[in-house]
Amino acid sequence: MHVVVTGGAGFLGSHLCEALLERGDRVLCVDDYSTGDPQNTAHLGARPGFTLIRADVTAALDIPGPVDAVAHLASPASPPDYHRRPLATLAVGSRGTENALRLAVRHRARFVLASTSEVYGDPLVHPQREDYWGNVNPVGPRSVYDEAKRFAEALSTAYRRSLAANVGILRIFNTYGPRMRPHDGRVVSTFIRQALDGEPLTIYGDGSQTRSFCYVDDLVRGMVAMLDSDLPGPFNLGNPSERTVRQLADLVLEATGSSSGLEFCPLPVDDPARRRPVITRAQHRLGWFPLVPIEEGLRHTVGWFRSRADGTAEGRTAREPVGR
Secondary structure, three states, X not given: OEEEEEOOOOHHHHHHHHHHHHOOOEEEEEEOOOOOOHHHHHHHOOOOOEEEEEOOOOOOOOOOXXXXXXXXXXXXXXXXXXXXXXXXXXXXXXXXXXHHHHHHHHOOOEEEEEEEHHHHEOXXXXXXXXXXXXXXXXXXXXXXXXXXXXXXXXXXXXXXXHHXXXXXXXXXXXXXXXXXXXXOOOHHHHHHHHHHHOOXXXXXXXXXXXXXXXXXXXXXXXXXXXXXXXXXXXXXXXXOOEEEHHHHHHHHHHHHOOOOOEEEEOXXXXXXXXXXXXXXXXHHHHOOOXXXXXXXXXXXXXXXXXXXXXHOOOOOOOOOOOOO
């Protein structure tokens, strides 16, 4: 296939580009580098079938030639990024999603939206099934990201119903692995960076809040399966193994061999108390289930951070609340 990947130079996008190339697809990566990193796709530059264009998807997205699938991943996705760029986050969820949908419709291509578990907000139902409508504060500090993705799901569904667009929706839960930015404010990358720097690991609240951490290779397998299907979803993609933030801190300290202590800080507003996906739909319809244990995934991720100079003290910025 010829696949357009928006946000293809980001953490998830670059892994998806790589997986598609590995199986023989042609990939056009679109990124404006607002949160993506050219280094994430530098190793793909010489690969046959890979093309990269620097473009903002909120402007017109006009791709020449045949397009078989569009994977729409473009969006700020970590709290510091969407707090820093609130209007851009809303724009990419609205105008950016519609431009990507129009591209897919013009080419009669498959369209897959990378949505998020954040559409469930601070859930009142646990664990979260796809038929749960969520508990989102529309004017809270996280709302620009949560509501951008909720609108993107509504828009994609309207295109499917009104224009018979071949749309599929994935709700992605916490994903980690190589190519995460050390200062992206997510809990895994923050803990690893702090542990390698010998800093205290900052835990917000008492650390009893839970997340479900999925290694990036597993997540990308699910995305590829969705691209290959014509199923509408939405499907939860995530690891149903639930961990507290305090348990994650202990796992990171073990994986890094760090003697860092723990520092407890006030819990951010609207930080979800519990997060765990029900993945029965993805198992039955996509044949997908995560395989990589968190201990193995953390070893790979820590190894990647150790290999990067900016994964430790270099380029340190002010701390941001982490809860993702």
